[in-house]
Amino acid sequence: MPKQMRQQTDAQLRESRLVFYKHDIQTIDSTLRDFLSRSKSKAALLVDKDGHLITQEGSTEKTDTDTIAALVAGCFAATREMARILGEDEFSALFHQGRKDNLQLSLVGTRTILGVLFDDTTTIGMVRLYAAETARKLSSTFRKIIARADADPTGGSSDIGAGFSEAAANTLENVFGE
């Protein structure tokens, strides 16, 4: 690929980054808490399509949420591919029924997935109803974030310290040194 084109691609990728500020995260968490209280669900996870966990609310202490996030993203990616083959744009919701707990996945905007863990203290109908409403609220929050990022593409500078490289080398030596 020509260098110029490569730079353009990298620039596009950087521009496509979402920038969350602390109050954004507070807004998102508050929306999730409200959702949990109204739908009577146990926990809610917000996962990006790359498999990284963005935030979580509810009782997830005993759950390996990193792995759940990776699997949720994989699951949704596979579903999207199925939708494409079947001529759909996207399947926007998925439901996994368990013996005790259930998992409902809903697409939020174009980049994130809302995973809801719930048991028989509520119903799938309640969860779906409030999940759709929450997805709309979160999409609106994300649209504001993207609009702000477009208005200020520089976004400030990072505060990764100058000693990061050296510290990284030492850590890698400690972890992987044989």
Next chain:
Amino acid sequence: MVQINFANKEIQCKVVYYGPGMSGKTTNLEVVHQKAPQTAKGDLTSIATEGDRTLFFDFMPLDLGNIAGIKTKFQLYTVPGQVYYNSTRKLVLQGVDGIVFVADSQGDKIEECIEAIENLKTNLTEYGRDLETIPFVIQYNKRDLPGALPIEELQARLNPTGAPYFEAVAATGEGVFPTLKALASLVLESINRDKGDVPGSSARTGVSGPTRPAAAAAGPRRVAAAGPRRVAPKPVAAQAPAGRGPARATQKRPAGRQSAAAAVEAPSQPRARPAKRAEPMRRPAAKTGKVKIKERADKGRLMLVLAVAAVIIGAVGFVVLKFL
């Protein structure tokens, strides 16, 4: 894409092991899981067929701890090696930050390696990415086998751009950590190099990319891994491309954690590759649930009978009283 949380000082990176079928990608991950410090590793999750092939991906979180005050986590993935599963291979590459290409050194596998590396480039192009701009290392695996090609030949055919390369015998653990160490170093350097391009600052308490806030990160980190966790899918081995079985009969992966440990402890011994990987862990049958449901149904029926009986007794009593 690297997730950087400046408010919470946390970095998450996604690393993918790519390569042709049975080249040793999952074995690499198993060895990392086996040898990484307890405090660093999470559970190894593998979605594989009963025929020992990775169906979707293997996944393992690796927590490197604090680097210059920034909590650094790597998420390690492998992809299915078979062309048959290319759609899932492509999905795992989404948002990748660094790639290890695990090549089979044997002469009769070179064409498969070339095909896989071309396929990697094609899949990355579909995400608007370019292999030359992504941290990338090559691992020449199975160096101990008699049919292994010389490094010069492998380099000429698989690595024309001169990416860092490592020789390995993943089944014994040899070369696995140096490979990952080099790639992790490249990924972290790339973050540091691009730091001016990364939006967000401590003054703004901003985070770049979707990431986890302080409150969300408070959940306990699982470190005491109980060995590779297998998610057993339906058997689909019969769907794997035909005609490859006999050629691969001598290239089985170590049978789970114990054999890998034995191999790591005795690197000088010939490679012991048991014929079959440990049986995937299965969920116990949901008998309890069925029993409970049955009990509930029985209770419901009893209540109904009692209600009907009460109504009949009431009606009879009413009629009797009226006639009296």
